Amino acid sequence: MSSILDLCRAGQLKAAFTQAEIYLTQYPASAVAQTEMHLVMLAYLKKAVAEADAAAASRCLRKLANLALPPHPGRDEQLFWEMRALLAALSKRQPVPGEAISELLTALTTVPVGAQPSKGRSVLLQAALKCKEHLPLTWWAWWNLETLRPEDFEQESFTPNGASKPVNLPAVAETAYGTYAAQLIDRLQMGRQPGAPAWLQTTGQAIAAQTRVSVDALLPRLEQLAADYPKYSWLDYRRAKLLAALGEDLPTTLAVLLPVVRRKSSEFWAWRLLAETLDATDAATATACYYRATTCGVEEKFVRSLRLQLASRLQEVQPGEASWQLQKAEETTKAEGWPVRGEMLSLQGKLAQYPPVPAADARRQWLETAEAAVYGDLPWQPVVLQSVRADAPDKPGAVYLLPPSAAGSPRALPVPLRRFKWVAKLPVGTPLQVRSELVNGKPRVLQVQKRPAGQAWDSLPAQVGVVTGSTADQARIFVTVRPGLRLSFAAADFGLMGLTAGDAVQLRLQAREKDGSTLYSVMVAAKTTEQPDAAIHREFAGPLRLHAKGFGFVDSFFLAPHLITRHGWQDGEQVSGRAVLSYNKHKEKEEWQVLTT
Structure with a gap:
């Protein structure tokens, strides 16, 4: 009699199954009997995969589940890889056979497998996530997110053509947890849509109650992942949506949501989620957030529904703005070739008499209100x-x-x-x-x-300098700010013509580094009555000590011969005056220059 392996290779699968079934019935605990039965079922599955026959694969999986073979790492891995290949083939079809994929994955979740991380398990998850719209909820408990490998938490990156920076792709773990959370959110919100029939509301309440256990288990995990992997930016968003869908108290939800909106303030969906969260308790701020979402600079097709929402909310209080929002939604609908129906038709009738006029004042107020809601603390x-x-x-x-x-x-x-x-x-x-x-x-x-109360360049500290001189035409003013810091500026730039040596000026200076040196630019200059620091400006008084060569000293201040001659001072005479710290180009050093007496 041919072996089961030979029968499978020859394509005689019925004969192989009959022989394996007899053997497994006689020896149900035999590892060999279990392995040979799995070999036959895997051959059936491979045939279905080769033909991309989802229905045949689903029947095979249910039969395999009924056999109740115990999990085995090697056999599980073979199953994972075959299912990955089938999902990849099905997801490439157009249109995607969503119902067949959902049935296939539901059948797969009936097959008992072990809880060991593996490459095959991860590639199966990646293939399933590409069909995430068709994943049954039972998938998550069967696949078991606790079996993610360390590699599944790593983000990959690539640099698009023409780009200067790489783009990070979501990690497998990030996408998996986000998809699972999204499914739970949908279940929590079932039947809550305005106008939902009573039976759907009742059903939704029951499903939400069942879902609560899964949500309570997921929330702390999402919080931990967000802390461990700060680049997983979408997980906080999902966590906030879960809290909102649960009906948690507003402060708890906002504590999670506001950091997300701050990080993603250029994304329309962040403002929309905030609007949805606030709507029940603060409709005015929710309206402001809906409007803020439409200003994010995305393609119009993404904010069309938001414009319809705004038109509906504003039709009575701001009909001109409502008509404008409706017009934008109509233009997008026409450009995309979408049908005009439902709410749009209703609004067209209600707003037909109002010309589309943007409400400029209201828009400014909405922006302020929305941003205050996010940044106000x-x-x-x-x-x-x-x-x-x-x-x-x-x-x-x-x-x-x-x-x-x-x-x-x-x-x-x-x-x-x-x-x-x-x-x-x-x-x-x-x-x-x-x-x-x-x-x-x-x-x-x-x-x-x-900042209405501010002054130009007032973030730069005000400093008081002293004028030490000017060019012959007084167009350029020379100033000492502190010992070692001298500079000049064009008097006309600041309306300061007529400054003379010894005048005090208030300056705001901007520093920049160049070739290892610090350079300063005068951004603000104004005459002031404030006294400069004694390190650059001093008053002196005392007896004149006259030198035979015609110069003299009062205290430590040098008086040039022309000053002494002009005033006719004599040795020992009491003299007073002012001096500024100036730079002597000939001596290449700073020294006190007597200005007036």
């Missing part, structure tokens, strides 16, 4: 606009904001130009204020506003 910090770098083919534009610093050389905060284009239209030095938070030890700017 963070303090404002004063900054000024330092510079703007325009977009370049190889580098996106940036706005540089200068915070205060007692040292006089603060480090500028860069923010993407695309997020704050309005700032680039302001003059440099404009006083602004920002809200920011630390990310990996570095401040990340979240919100920028004008």
